[in-house]
Amino acid sequence: MAAITSSLSDKPASAEAETGTAGAPSLTPAFSPLYQQIKVLMLQSLQSGEWKPSAAIPSELELAARFKVSQGTVRKAIDELAAENLLVRRQGKGTFVATHSEHHVQYRFLKLIPDNGDANSEGPAQRKIIDCKRLRASTEVARALALRAGDPVLQVRRVLSFADVPTILEDLWLPGAPFKGLTAERLTDYDGPMYALFETEFGVRMVRAEEKIRAVLPDADQCALLKTTAQTPLLSVERTAFTYNDTPMEMRRGLYLTDTHYYRNALN
Amino acid sequence: MAAITSSLSDKPASAEAETGTAGAPSLTPAFSPLYQQIKVLMLQSLQSGEWKPSAAIPSELELAARFKVSQGTVRKAIDELAAENLLVRRQGKGTFVATHSEHHVQYRFLKLIPDNGDANSEGPAQRKIIDCKRLRASTEVARALALRAGDPVLQVRRVLSFADVPTILEDLWLPGAPFKGLTAERLTDYDGPMYALFETEFGVRMVRAEEKIRAVLPDADQCALLKTTAQTPLLSVERTAFTYNDTPMEMRRGLYLTDTHYYRNALN
């Protein structure tokens, strides 16, 4: 009873569609349920900036009308987007575009927890920008960010401290183009998660990330910045963060001191 | 139109129910949707062993009839259980109790990946049981397993090797009672994931786990078993694994060599 009037999608719900058996090439019929197609359309609204972080999206009934499907089908699309942390539902109020600014998800990607288990006891981390400079991508950084070696990138180095104890040393690399205008001052002045700044100032929303973790020993520079010794083993946490469409937008390498904190992970 | 005839649950769907405003104590109304109540009932069937690992559960229509609700309500309960990896849906065939024996989830809880990224290239790990003995719980182990200090526990030590290179040294502690009869021989002889053995031999199914990760240096014993040096930093991975009802059933401490492998984590 409904068809998405968009480009490449087929119309699995139409009764007249003669799919399958005929002489079509065997490139997988690529059947895609209606709610998946709607999810793609909503993803485009998010990506294009039609729906901005922390803003409300249209109500389920409005979307159902816009897409000419039932409310239930829209619901299922929203359900999946909410499960992926792209949207946040709030009963009685509406559905909102997720953001990194909300307090309860402030450190969504930071898994380092104090030994006492209470992340609030020590308050927010003190952040100190050590360096922020423009340079050309190494092959390693270029590969991680899907750029070409030599493309302009930004490199930031900072130290995070808890209760005035330096605990994390991070180097991070950002593609030059989307982050044109980012300076050490703006990073220092901004009061909130770095990913929130990326959203509000550069329109870049980090959606998911992958981390590779190893145990390493620090070099002399790293020792000095973390006020530790060359014999103290550290966690090396290498992160690639992605925006919409699985586009990598940040490469980051953190060194974590784990004598008073640990990296927490939940296996499901 | 439907009511669960089970114990403590209220009946939010009944029209005649006069909830809320009246003189009831303010212990939170504890409204729980029907599908959640059904989820609890299904959880009981899993826990009690009525539905065994890898077996099919009744069809959605059967369950709907049994619980006197619509198919859609049962579906929503199953959806959540499937999202928690307790059930596996297979279109056209049925819904099955998840297990640790299936090949594609064989190492669901092991996040150590070879640097080349291809977990299959090196094949399955070679496992060597070093030790398996009965002893009394230390306070630390007792706390992790929700026992009392001094209660009987099993301790197992083993080494995992990839391509004949020892890479993981694990110590693990199991509560004595549920694992009565576990010996080094049975661990050695069993060909498959340890958690699969726990399911088939002891009826203990691990449902989720938490890991605390740190960077450490090995002691002399550990060096010898991993054939490494005291200056090589290692990942210390401390895991607590839970069965149904968030009951802890295993405490495990792994030391991971990360020169040719890394611990992979996905942030969502």
Place this chain on the structure above:
DNA sequence: CAGTGGTCTAGACCACACT
């Protein structure tokens, strides 16, 4: 073919938040 899970609909009603 029958049986299973998967999709979609239309409509009723509940819980919650604002005004």
Place this chain on the structure above:
DNA sequence: GTGTGGTCTAGACCACTGC
């Protein structure tokens, strides 16, 4: 009260599996 998301239903039809 109005509008939002959340639950529940009943029924139709589609897609996949196996007999």
